[in-house]
Each structure stands twice: as structure tokens, then as C-alpha cells.
Amino acid sequence: MAASIRDVAERAGVSVGTVSNVLNRPDVVSAPTRERVLSAIAVLGFVRNESARHLRAGHSRTIGLVVLDIANPFFTDVARGVEDVANRAGLAVFLCNSDDRPEKESAHLDVLAEQRVQGVLITPTGELNPHLQTLRRRGVPVVLVDRRAPSADQCAVAVDDVLGGRLAGGHLLERGHRRIAFIGGASDLPQVQERLAGVQAVVREATGSDDALVVLSTEALTVAAGREAAARIVGMPAAHRPTAAVCANDLMALGVLQEMVRQGVRVPDEFAIVGYDDIDFAAAAAVPLTSVRKPRQALGSRAAELLLDEARGDGHVHVQEVFEPTLVVRESSMVRRDRTADREEGP
Amino acid sequence: MAASIRDVAERAGVSVGTVSNVLNRPDVVSAPTRERVLSAIAVLGFVRNESARHLRAGHSRTIGLVVLDIANPFFTDVARGVEDVANRAGLAVFLCNSDDRPEKESAHLDVLAEQRVQGVLITPTGELNPHLQTLRRRGVPVVLVDRRAPSADQCAVAVDDVLGGRLAGGHLLERGHRRIAFIGGASDLPQVQERLAGVQAVVREATGSDDALVVLSTEALTVAAGREAAARIVGMPAAHRPTAAVCANDLMALGVLQEMVRQGVRVPDEFAIVGYDDIDFAAAAAVPLTSVRKPRQALGSRAAELLLDEARGDGHVHVQEVFEPTLVVRESSMVRRDRTADREEGP
DNA sequence: TCGCTGTCCTGAAACGTGTCAAACACCCGT
DNA sequence: ACGGGTGTTTGACACGTTTCAGGACAGCGA
Numbered sequence: 001m002a003a004s005i006r007d008v009a010e011r012a013g014v015s016v017g018t019v020s021n022v023l024n025r026p027d028v029v030s031a032p033t034r035e036r037v038l039s040a041i042a043v044l045g046f047v048r049n050e051s052a053r054h055l056r057a058g059h060s061r062t063i064g065l066v067v068l069d070i071a072n073p074f075f076t077d078v079a080r081g082v083e084d085v086a087n088r089a090g091l092a093v094f095l096c097n098s099d100d101r102p103e104k105e106s107a108h109l110d111v112l113a114e115q116r117v118q119g120v121l122i123t124p125t126g127e128l129n130p131h132l133q134t135l136r137r138r139g140v141p142v143v144l145v146d147r148r149a150p151s152a153d154q155c156a157v158a159v160d161d162v163l164g165g166r167l168a169g170g171h172l173l174e175r176g177h178r179r180i181a182f183i184g185g186a187s188d189l190p191q192v193q194e195r196l197a198g199v200q201a202v203v204r205e206a207t208g209s210d211d212a213l214v215v216l217s218t219e220a221l222t223v224a225a226g227r228e229a230a231a232r233i234v235g236m237p238a239a240h241r242p243t244a245a246v247c248a249n250d251l252m253a254l255g256v257l258q259e260m261v262r263q264g265v266r267v268p269d270e271f272a273i274v275g276y277d278d279i280d281f282a283a284a285a286a287v288p289l290t291s292v293r294k295p296r297q298a299l300g301s302r303a304a305e306l307l308l309d310e311a312r313g314d315g316h317v318h319v320q321e322v323f324e325p326t327l328v329v330r331e332s333s334m335v336r337r338d339r340t341a342d343r344e345e346g347p
Numbered sequence: 348m349a350a351s352i353r354d355v356a357e358r359a360g361v362s363v364g365t366v367s368n369v370l371n372r373p374d375v376v377s378a379p380t381r382e383r384v385l386s387a388i389a390v391l392g393f394v395r396n397e398s399a400r401h402l403r404a405g406h407s408r409t410i411g412l413v414v415l416d417i418a419n420p421f422f423t424d425v426a427r428g429v430e431d432v433a434n435r436a437g438l439a440v441f442l443c444n445s446d447d448r449p450e451k452e453s454a455h456l457d458v459l460a461e462q463r464v465q466g467v468l469i470t471p472t473g474e475l476n477p478h479l480q481t482l483r484r485r486g487v488p489v490v491l492v493d494r495r496a497p498s499a500d501q502c503a504v505a506v507d508d509v510l511g512g513r514l515a516g517g518h519l520l521e522r523g524h525r526r527i528a529f530i531g532g533a534s535d536l537p538q539v540q541e542r543l544a545g546v547q548a549v550v551r552e553a554t555g556s557d558d559a560l561v562v563l564s565t566e567a568l569t570v571a572a573g574r575e576a577a578a579r580i581v582g583m584p585a586a587h588r589p590t591a592a593v594c595a596n597d598l599m600a601l602g603v604l605q606e607m608v609r610q611g612v613r614v615p616d617e618f619a620i621v622g623y624d625d626i627d628f629a630a631a632a633a634v635p636l637t638s639v640r641k642p643r644q645a646l647g648s649r650a651a652e653l654l655l656d657e658a659r660g661d662g663h664v665h666v667q668e669v670f671e672p673t674l675v676v677r678e679s680s681m682v683r684r685d686r687t688a689d690r691e692e693g694p
Numbered sequence: 695t696c697g698c699t700g701t702c703c704t705g706a707a708a709c710g711t712g713t714c715a716a717a718c719a720c721c722c723g724t
Numbered sequence: 725a726c727g728g729g730t731g732t733t734t735g736a737c738a739c740g741t742t743t744c745a746g747g748a749c750a751g752c753g754a
């Protein structure tokens with residue numbers, strides 16, 4: 001069907017070895033033959049067969065990226081960072097979406113193993129996937145993204161989520177909140193647990209107990225889950241009801257915000273919200289979201305760099321990189337003087 | 348390095364052919380040998396080499412998806428639809444981002460050709476990419492996504508964007524707007540041009556001329572471009588300034604909204620906004636966006652189905668599918684009675 | 695005993711590359 | 725005429741699979 005190197009050789013009247021040389025080391029072949037071969041390539045529309053190259057070379061020119069939720073802009077920003085450095089290195093990227101489900105994750109990892117990817121970038125689901133261990137044992141470099149490495153024998157690019165939690169919680173405490181919800185508690189993702197730990201620590205330091213913190217578990221880290229959690233909060237007796245929430249990510253925060261608005265709860269006046277990730281849409285929300293900012297694209301590009309270095313082999317040393325998050329304060333957690341003013345203006 | 352079928356054969360004391368049979372037609376091999384082979388596979392951790400399979404079989408088990416902007420949730424929804432059906436069919440997906448730049452698109456198409464993907468799903472950049480034609484000439488199925496086919500000899504899954512434009516424009520006209528901006532005009536994307544054509548048609552029908560329509564061109568279809576366009580609108584002399592805008596997509600609409608809010612222009616009271624795509628974030632915006640809804644995920648899954656059918660070969664007939672968009676009216680284009688009420692309540 | 699029919703297994707070939715030792719052609723200096 | 729470069733091209737092999745014609749062997753009927 002598609003023209004092969006042999007067809008090109010035939011047409012140009014040379015051996016296949018020469019064609020291969022034209023493609024890979026053009027300098028060793030004389031100008032006239034090179035021309036002849038190149039024009040044969042052009043008329044036949046010859047394109048290298050990457051699978052054959054891979055088979056012969058013993059290593060592919062692809063990597064895999066497995067994310068928890070492709071619909072979460074945080075991960076598309078990460079993916080963009082990954083793609084940038086991968087493409088620059090001439091690698092193609094298999095982008096896989098695990099939907100935070102271990103079975104889907106396993107299936108994707110199996111496929112990536114069969115494809116013999118040079119390495120895998122992954123934000124794993126909560127539980128340690130045995131397929132991931134198998135992959136590493138087979139010698140495939142694996143770099144964890146937005147997740148700390150459980151041991152020093154692998155690379156990881158993460159964010160200090162305990163600090164992130166402290167920033168978010170501390171901010172709300174400063175604002176005077178004494179009954180704070182953490183939304184997204186049931187997730188078995190370490191990232192989320194660390195965020196919770198951070199909030200917990202700062203609350204304990206400020207109030208001397210955990211009583212001020214209400215942990216609301218959710219089924220997923222999505223907008224819908226956020227809405228559902230907000231509905232639960234509104235349903236609480238006023239005496240116990242939190243006056244603010246730290247959400248495990250921005251999608252949930254957006255959901256919480258939507259539901260609060262729908263139920264007529266004024267944000268931030270009656271309920272303050274802090275999100276996490278600082279995706280672009282956080283700033284564009286109904287009430288611009290205060291959020292914990294992470295270097296999203298850098299997370300991806302740095303992880304890809306580490307993966308390439310490890311795949312290259314010589315003298316790679318594992319790196320566990322931890323970025324520091326920062327708090328971006330917006331309206332969702334402020335006492336909204338401006339809006340008050342707005343209202344006083346009248347219609 | 349990695350165990351091959353030969354290692355397995357050796358360990359199990361059988362020929363490579365038998366191992367292959369165990370993998371591909373387990374029924375033709377006797378139970379005891381099958382067991383022996385399977386256990387050898389297990390202890391060696393053998394995984395098929397997909398490149399070798401591909402080389403031998405003559406066709407790969409991968410497809411390519413090229414989108415205009417991976418950061419646009421519209422495309423991640425499409426991607427999700429694609430991934431669903433591709434994975435169900437045992438195919439891996441190369442997700443590529445062209446950033447609406449022909450060179451990037453070409454580069455991606457070259458890589459996909461080298462990978463010998465079974466087919467390509469693509470939302471092409473404005474100009475017809477010669478690499479795309481080459482690919483088709485080589486016999487690689489190409490299905491256009493969110494884009495009409497220029498000819499009947501290929502599959503496409505699109506949306507009736509003229510109708511979408513009419514819906515958006517008609518809605519604003521009904522609301523009494525007589526000076527309407529279309530934002531995103533310079534884009535050479537046919538989708539955008541059709542949306543504009545729809546708006547134009549409906550405006551002409553209603554007012555008898557094109558004077559009521561102001562076309563604002565932008566560099567890209569992003570939030571930033573939307574902000575920039577909004578700033579230009581605010582800068583116009585009041586006599587010429589539009590009172591409403593149809594945006595080429597929701598990202599731009601969000602940008603317009605942000606800038607209007609920032610400049611103190613009240614939406615929708617002083618300026619109404621209609622977006623396009625109805626991404627999830629449209630409903631969560633500062634002022635929930637009226638938007639033209641497209642079946643995002645279905646667009647992707649249907650396109651993937653067509654691609655698979657075409658790749659399978661036997662008796663494929665090209666299909667040009669056109670979905671009908673619907674208008675989802677939200678606050679950004681309404682006269683906000685509720686807010687007025689809210690204001691009268693006072694602080 | 696012989697031939698026949700299955701069942702199960704083997705071994706070689708092929709897919710498209712890249713590599714590498716060896717062959718070849720040519721020129722220069724002696 | 726000969727040896728020694730230098731510069732260019734060749735051809736065979738290997739990578740890991742799948743496929744397929746055919747071989748080995750057992751069971752069975754004649």
C-alpha cells in the first residue's frame with residue numbers, strides 16, 4: 001500500500017541502505033544520488049514507518065500522559081506544558097484520561113506498555129496501581145505529576161499542598177471565619193488529603209481544636225459534586241452551618257458558588273469560598289474565586305523534562321520537585337465593600 | 348531488555364508460533380501447553396510489542412485527533428467523546444493541539460502519518476492544509492470535526508453554524524438591540540464565518556440593511572482576545588457603540604464579560620452578550636452566559652464512529668452529518684428584573 | 695499392517711527500518 | 725604498475741510479531 005524504503009530504492013536505482021543513509025546521515029551520500037533519492041521520495045510520497053523504526057531502534061518516539069480528568073482545565077494546562085517539551089524533542093504524546101477510575105487507569109497503562117512508550121507521565125488515582133509498579137519494574141520511566149513520590153527512586157513534580165491548605169485556611173481565619181468547611185474530603189487522593197491536613201493544622205493552631213472544621217466528603221471533584229455539597233451545607237441548621245469553605249479544587253468551588261447563588265446565599269457576604277488550582281475560569285466566575293495558585297503549565301513541562309532526562313539514561317538522578325503555591329485573593333472571600341457601595345448607588 | 352515472544356517460547360519449551368497462537372487463537376492450542384505458555388508469560392511479565400504487531404499486520408491500532416485549542420473546554424468535551432468510542436474499539440488516541448497554527452498542524456499531521464494511524468479526526472485551521480490532502484491521497488481516512496466537508500468524498504460531523512448565528516442574532520434583535528457587534532470576525536475559520544453569516548442574514552431581514560451590525564475582528568478566539576475586543580467597544584463613541592454582542596465562541600464571550608465588568612459596564616443592562624458552544628463554564632460565569640449550544644461530546648463520538656467505519660473499509664459510505672444547535676438563554680442577554688429587585692432591597 | 699483423519703505443534707517467511715562490515719571506484723604519489 | 729587513502733555504495737542481518745504450509749503423532753477402521 002504505502003510506499004516503503006524499498007520502493008524508493010528501486011525507483012532511484014540505489015540500494016535500500018543508501019536511501020536509509022539519505023534519511024539519517026545525508027552527509028555520507030554524494031549530492032547527485034541524494035538528489036535522485038529525494039526526488040524518488042517526493043514522487044512516491046514516501047513517509048517513514050515509525051513502527052518499523054521503533055522495532056529496529058528498540059525504543060519508540062512516544063510518551064504517555066495519564067490525567068485524572070481531561071475536562072478539568074488544570075489538566076489541559078498541564079498537558080499543554082507536556083506537549084510543548086515533548087514535541088520539541090520530536091515525541092508524540094498519548095493523552096489518556098483515567099476519570100479517577102483505577103480500572104480505566106490500568107487499561108490505559110496496559111496500552112501504553114504495549115506501545116512501548118519511552119515513559120509515562122501520570123497523575124495517579126488514589127490507590128497505588130499495581131500496573132504502575134509493573135511498568136516501572138520493566139524499566140519504563142514514570143514521573144508523577146502533581147503528586148509526591150512515595151519513595152526517592154522515582155521522579156515527581158508536585159506542589160506543597162499542605163502549604164496550600166494552610167494558605168487557604170489561614171486566609172479564611174484571618175477574615176474572621178470560625179466555622180469552615182473543607183469540601184472534597186472523602187477523596188483518597190493524597191493531594192486532597194494534604195490540602196485538608198493543611199487547613200486542619202492552621203485551624204488547630206488558631207482555635208486550639210478541630211471543632212471549627214467541617215469536612216464534607218464528595219463522590220468526585222467536579223462541578224456537580226460541588227453543587228451537591230453546597231446544597232448539604234445550606235440544609236444544615238444555622239447554628240452548625242459553616243460560613244466559609246475551602247474546596248479541594250476550583251471545579252468544586254465553582255459548583256459550590258453556583259448552588260449558593262441559586263439558593264440565594266450571598267457570596268462572600270454570607271458564605272466565603274476558596275478554591276484550589278486557580279484555573280483561568282476561577283477569575284471569570286459569577287463571583288471571582290479566591291484560589292490557591294499552582295504553576296500548571298510548568299508542572300507539565302518540568303515533568304516532561306525529567307521524563308526525557310530519565311529516558312535518555314546516562315547518569316539520571318531522580319528529582320522530587322515541589323513547587324510552592326500562592327494564594328490569589330479575589331472577591332469570593334472578601335467582604336465586598338464595592339458591592340455594598342454598588343447597592344447604595346441604587347438603580 | 349523487555350521479554351519477547353521468543354523468551355516466552357523458550358521458557359515454556361514451545362515454538363514462537365505456539366506462543367502467538369496462545370495469544371491470538373487460544374482455542375487451537377491444547378490446554379496443558381496453553382497453561383505452560385501462560386505461566387511463562389506471567390513470570391516473564393511479557394507484554395506484546397504493538398509496533399511489531401503493527402508492522403506485521405500492516406495496520407496500527409491508533410488514531411489521531413487534532414484540535415484547534417486544547418485549552419478550550421469545547422474541545423476537551425469533543426475529545427472525551429472520541430476517546431470513549433476509540434477505547435471501546437481498542438484504539439489508542441494521539442491527541443494533538445494545533446493552536447490554530449497551520450505549521451503546528453502540519454507538523455502533527457506528519458507525525459501521525461509516520462505513526463501510520465488508522466485515521467485522523469481533525470478540526471482544521473482555516474486554510475486547507477496540503478498535508479491533509481496528502482494524507483487522504485495516501486488512503487488515510489480523515490473525518491472533519493465541527494467543520495463541514497468541502498466535498499462529498501469525505502466524512503464530516505458539523506453543526507449548522509448559520510442557524511446558530513441566526514439564533515443568536517435573532518434573540519438579540521427580539522430583545523430590541525439595534526446595534527449589534529459580532530466579535531471574532533477576522534478568523535478565517537469557516538465555522539466563524541458561517542456564524543457571522545447567520546447573524547448578518549437575520550439582521551438584514553429585520554432591519555433591511557447591514558448597518559446594525561459591527562464586525563470586530565480579533566487575533567484569536569480566546570478569553571484574552573475577548574477582553575481586548577470589549578475594550579475597543581467601550582472606547583467607541585456612544586453614538587456608534589453597540590449595545591450587544593454575539594461572540595464567535597464562549598471563551599471570547601467570557602473575556603468580553605470580564606472586561607465589561609472591569610470597566611463598570613453593567614451586563615446585560617448596558618451590554619448584552621451571547622456566546623457560542625455552551626461550554627459548562629458559560630453557565631458559571633459572572634453573569635451566566637446566553638449561548639448557542641452544540642452537542643459537544645456527541646460531535647466527537649459520532650466522528651470517531653464514522654472514522655472507524657471508514658477504516659474498517661467494507662462498503663463505507665461517506666456521511667456529512669450536521670447537528671442543529673439550540674439557543675440557551677441565560678442572564679447575559681436578559682433584562683435583569685431580578686437584579687433590579689435585588690438593588691431596590693438595599694443593603 | 696496400512697492408510698486416513700484429526701489434533702497439535704513447528705519453522706520459516708515477511709513486514710520496513712537502521713547498522714555495519716565489506717566491496718567498490720577513484721585518485722595520488724612513488 | 726602498485727599500494728594506500730578517501731569517498732561512496734552495497735547487501736545481509738536483526739528487531740518482534742503473525743501466518744501458514746507442512747510435519748509429527750495418536751486414534752481408528754479396514
